[in-house]
Amino acid sequence: MEEIYDLKFVFPDPVMSLSLQDGRTLCIHQDAERTARSIAQFSEKDARTYVKAAAKFKEYMDVFIAPATYCRPHPAMEAMAKMNSHEIGRDLQALQPMSPRAIVEELFENEHVRTFFLYASCMWGLDYDLEGLGFLVPLYLNRAANYRLVVGGTHHLAHVMSKVLYKNGGMIIGPKPVSKIVIENGRAKGVETEDGYYYEAGKFIVSSLNPHQTFLELVGEKHLEPDFVVRTNDYKWEKTSFFHVHMALTEAPEFKAAENNPEVAKSFIHLFDYESYQELIDHFDAIRMGEVRDAGFNSCFPTLHDPSQAPAGKHTILLEEFAAPLRFFSEKDWLKMKREVVDHMLKDWQIYAPNMTWDNVIAHNIQTPLDVAYRHPDMKEGGWAEGAMMLSMHDRFRPVPEIANYRIPDVKNMYICSSNLHSCGGIGRGSSYNCFKKIVEDFDLPKIWEEKGREY
Numbered sequence: 001m002e003e004i005y006d007l008k009f010v011f012p013d014p015v016m017s018l019s020l021q022d023g024r025t026l027c028i029h030q031d032a033e034r035t036a037r038s039i040a041q042f043s044e045k046d047a048r049t050y051v052k053a054a055a056k057f058k059e060y061m062d063v064f065i066a067p068a069t070y071c072r073p074h075p076a077m078e079a080m081a082k083m084n085s086h087e088i089g090r091d092l093q094a095l096q097p098m099s100p101r102a103i104v105e106e107l108f109e110n111e112h113v114r115t116f117f118l119y120a121s122c123m124w125g126l127d128y129d130l131e132g133l134g135f136l137v138p139l140y141l142n143r144a145a146n147y148r149l150v151v152g153g154t155h156h157l158a159h160v161m162s163k164v165l166y167k168n169g170g171m172i173i174g175p176k177p178v179s180k181i182v183i184e185n186g187r188a189k190g191v192e193t194e195d196g197y198y199y200e201a202g203k204f205i206v207s208s209l210n211p212h213q214t215f216l217e218l219v220g221e222k223h224l225e226p227d228f229v230v231r232t233n234d235y236k237w238e239k240t241s242f243f244h245v246h247m248a249l250t251e252a253p254e255f256k257a258a259e260n261n262p263e264v265a266k267s268f269i270h271l272f273d274y275e276s277y278q279e280l281i282d283h284f285d286a287i288r289m290g291e292v293r294d295a296g297f298n299s300c301f302p303t304l305h306d307p308s309q310a311p312a313g314k315h316t317i318l319l320e321e322f323a324a325p326l327r328f329f330s331e332k333d334w335l336k337m338k339r340e341v342v343d344h345m346l347k348d349w350q351i352y353a354p355n356m357t358w359d360n361v362i363a364h365n366i367q368t369p370l371d372v373a374y375r376h377p378d379m380k381e382g383g384w385a386e387g388a389m390m391l392s393m394h395d396r397f398r399p400v401p402e403i404a405n406y407r408i409p410d411v412k413n414m415y416i417c418s419s420n421l422h423s424c425g426g427i428g429r430g431s432s433y434n435c436f437k438k439i440v441e442d443f444d445l446p447k448i449w450e451e452k453g454r455e456y
């Protein structure tokens with residue numbers, strides 16, 4: 001891919017950091033020993049714990065979590081037997097009932113270390129006090145030390161994928177919202193689009209939309225079992241969303257903390273404005289209650305690691321702050337919040353990097369949950385995973401048990417592949433790949449992963 005499509009990644013280091021107003025910074029590096037040296041400023045005990053935990057979590061990822069991500073969920077008894085037969089499976093089972101907060105508090109004693117790791121555990125949609133999905137915490141903490149950046153920006157990756165599609169005889173038609181999936185004699189025959197066109201399916205139809213769209217709106221209840229309709233109506237949406245602010249900057253932020261620790265300025269993702277563990281918990285609670293408050297956020301600096309993303313010498317940043325889901329506010333409220341949120345982010349930024357004033361901002365664009373929902377009708381509530389992360393909607397229960405196999409029982413030749421299936425949201429979480437594997441099996445196509453000697 002690298003040679004043919006010019007697809008390259010950079011692996012920034014430090015990967016993430018938490019800055020405090022007194023100038024101290026906790027940096028997470030790819031290398032656990034370096035991270036431990038940073039943690040040791042806060043707690044020697046936590047530093048030693050981190051080295052052991054990071055090694056364990058990597059093993060959990062390699063042996064269990066990554067393989068389980070890229071295959072379809074096993075039936076309950078089979079999954080249990082598999083977990084019980086392996087030491088790592090038993091470790092993960094022990095973590096399962098624990099909330100992210102319980103795991104972080106059991107591991108670490110220092111409040112800033114706890115703040116950092118609780119944020120890193122929850123920034124992908126886990127609720128801090130959610131019980132039942134504790135085995136995902138090792139995944140997110142392992143990820144916090146392994147972020148990568150696509151050279152040229154994420155849109156370059158999307159272009160590369162479309163080139164692969166065209167090269168192999170595919171075609172993209174759009175933007176054309178689908179208004180109906182035509183079902184005849186139990187088969188998915190084709191789709192109608194809002195502009196009145198009809199596209200007949202050659203062999204099958206795959207939907208990457210949320211369950212309400214796919215089943216209730218496009219397929220239609222008359223083709224579905226009543227129980228299934230009830231369950232689909234009961235599908236739960238995310239409890240949190242985000243404000244996303246993109247900025248073009250005249251100059252890079254000049255971090256005060258860099259005077260003591262020049263590494264800070266190179267950090268890929270910065271976490272700001274959580275001076276205590278309780279502030280982070282209070283922020284999570286406030287979001288659930290639909291409150292907006294001047295709280296912490298993270299910032300990411302692509303151009304420090306990939307200068308090709310801006311004109312020479314200029315920079316870009318992405319600021320991301322948790323927000324309540326769309327349903328809590330009116331359209332007018334969300335629009336009003338746009339300027340307020342950016343103002344408070346910049347004001348807070350100046351505590352850590354005084355040159356982050358409006359004078360340094362060439363242009364900016366803020367997206368509230370309202371913008372996300374407008375741009376992506378599948379992201380109901382302005383979330384990012386087409387549905388909540390919770391035990392009753394996870395793994396073989398996601399989105400509902402009848403269709404957790406990427407296939408619809410009542411309609412032949414119709415598949416679903418989106419993040420409302422195992423294993424949840426995020427661009428690398430495998431739902432489309434797992435759906436592809438199901439189609440390969442059903443149509444007796446070559447199993448390319450086996451040909452290449454890959455486990456998944």
Ligand SMILES: Cc1cc2nc3c(=O)[nH]c(=O)nc-3n(C[C@H](O)[C@H](O)[C@H](O)COP(=O)(O)OP(=O)(O)OC[C@H]3O[C@@H](n4cnc5c(N)ncnc54)[C@H](O)[C@@H]3O)c2cc1C
Pocket residue numbers: 176177178179208209213244372375376377378379383384385386417418419420424425426427428
């Ligand atoms: C603002 C934001 C930031 C994110 N940041 C990250 C990140 O840094 N890393 C990460 O891993 N994940 C990130 N995510 C999450 C990630 O983008 C999603 O989890 C992932 O894209 C989900 O894939 P999907 O196929 O389920 O849905 P999508 O990628 O949303 O694909 C569904 C497509 O269907 C289209 N569509 C909707 N309705 C119709 C219709 N009626 N007819 C035809 N087409 C329709 C949508 O416009 C969309 O293009 C982010 C999400 C958001 C919203």
